[in-house]
Amino acid sequence: MKLKMTILATLMAATSLSVANAADLRMSWWGGNSRHEATQEALKYCGEKLGHTIAPEFTSWNGHLAKVTVQLAGGTEADIMQINWPWLPLFTKDGTGFADLNDYKDIIDLSQWSESELAATSVKGHLQGLPLSITGRVPWFNKTTFDKAGLPLPKSWDDLLAAAKVFQEKLGDGYYPYEATGLTSHGLDARGLIRAYIVQKKGVTMIDPDTLALNFTKEDFVDGLNLYKTFSDEKVIVPWKTVAAAGANVPLHEDPKWADGRIAGTYQWDTTYHKIADPMKEGQELVPAPILKNADATNDGVFRKPSMLFSISKNSENPKAAAEVVNCLLTDTGATDILGTTRGIPASKVAFKHLMDKGAIEPILLKAHNLVLDASGPAISAYFDHPKVEEAFGDAIEMFAYGELTAEEAADEIVMGINEALEKERK
Incomplete structure (x- = not known):
């Protein structure tokens, strides 16, 4: 009888403890249907395992920044948020915009990320989020079209220029070995090409991540603009x-x-394979390639960054419970099975190993990812994607492309516009 009473008391104590520690949380993110479905299932799994309830709040990419901006301004944000890495300067300039995850290192296994990965998502020593994956841009080529032209895949900018002439001769005027316009997002792909070319030659990133100084000179931008015009x-x-x-x-x-x-080539994120491969007609083969660079390059100029991160609200009433959920989502193998690569190849060591051991990462995705990780290049600043920086750079490229500005005039506009944007952020 005494034994039964002891067991009953133990069970009641455990139940009482579980109820006492239970929390009602919210989590917000953006994405497509596959990410929405997997995340909701993973939240259910982690919630049941930890004794918490997590209400999902998800949208598409369009409008998500505006939504989070309004919520943070009003203190109504979710406990756990999926945050785009370039948004850190917008929301946490001094490192106090989100909860410092270093405060929860006894709950979250921070050893699953490298020091450089944690440094990339820290602001003034405060860990403002955990990187979900590390992503970067690599060249993707339609091997079928290059085979049709009788050409190997390009390895340098010079190879790309030579390929254009062969394309015109053998395939016709409507064929191009690359694309770099991007009429949306202020000439995103054009900016990517020019920036990569300059970084390779100069050996430094465009914006210093520590001082927010513009490292490129007018002459550097003129060089990049002239390459764009030649192409x-x-x-x-x-x-x-x-x-x-x-x-x-x-x-x-x-x-x-x-x-x-x-159009037989592009410079896109390593994680976009399915997005750009799925629309291709039957028989077309898309493959990733090493980053293009000429013989005078000092480095690969890889554009590598945390793709996104999980952050915890500094206003959360249950930050420890939120930390438990974040740890579960990113380090628990059961959650990893559910989430898979819906947010890219995991940066978490245990999640990556688990998916690799299961053969759950497609070889072509892994090849592209390794090209990004193995390439060299200086660390970039999150300010590269600041709206005013994008606007100054992209608008000048557009006017240059239309012949309304010379390369020198466009370079002056870029330098002036970016410096004005950075000066405001340095204050």
Whole structure:
């Protein structure tokens, strides 16, 4: 009888403790249907395991920044948030915008991330989020089109220029070995090409991550703009004016010229394989390639960053419970099975090993990911994606592409615009 009473008391104490520690939490994120479904299932799994209830709040990419901005301004944000890495300067300039996850190192296994990965998501020593994956841009080529032209895949910018001439001779005027316009997001792909080329030659990143100084000179931008003009004139890429005149203000994966192989190369994130490969017509083979660079390059100029992170609200009433959920989502193998690669290849060591051991990471995704991790290049600043920096850089490229500015004039506009944006952030 005494034994029964002891067992009963133990069970009641455990139940009481579970109820006492239970928390009602909210988590917000953006994504597509596959991410939405997997995350909701993972939250249910972690919630049941930990005794918490987590209400999901999810949207598409469009409008998510505006939503989070309003919530943070009003103190109504979710306990756990998926945050885009370049948003850190917007929300936590001094490192106090989110909870410092260093305070919960007894709950979250921070050893699953390298020192450099944790440093990338820290602001003034405060860990503002955990990187979900490390991503970067690599060249992707339609091998079928290059085979049709009788060419190997390019290894340098010079190879790309030479390929354009062969494409014109053997395939016709409507074929291009690369794309770098990006009419949306202030010429995103054009900026990517120019920036990579300058970083390779100069050996430094565009914006110093510590001082917020602009490392590129007017002469550097002139050099990059002239490369862009050469590529446009020689039909390496579809000229900006041609794209605009056709009204083709559409993402690459929706462009029919990409789908049928008339545009045979691009510079995109390693995680975008399915997004850009799925629309391609049957028989087209898309492959990742090492970063293009000429013989005078000092480094690969890889554009590598945390793709996104999980942050905890500094206003959360249950930050320890939120930390438990974050740890479960990122280090628990059961949650890893559910989430898979819906947010890219995991940065968490245990999650990555688990998926590798199961053969759950597609070889082509792993190849592209390794190209990013193995490439060299200086650390980048989250300010590269600051709205005012994007605007100054992209608007000048557009005016240059239309012939309204010379390379020198456009470079002056870029330097002035970026410096003005950074000066405000340094104050």
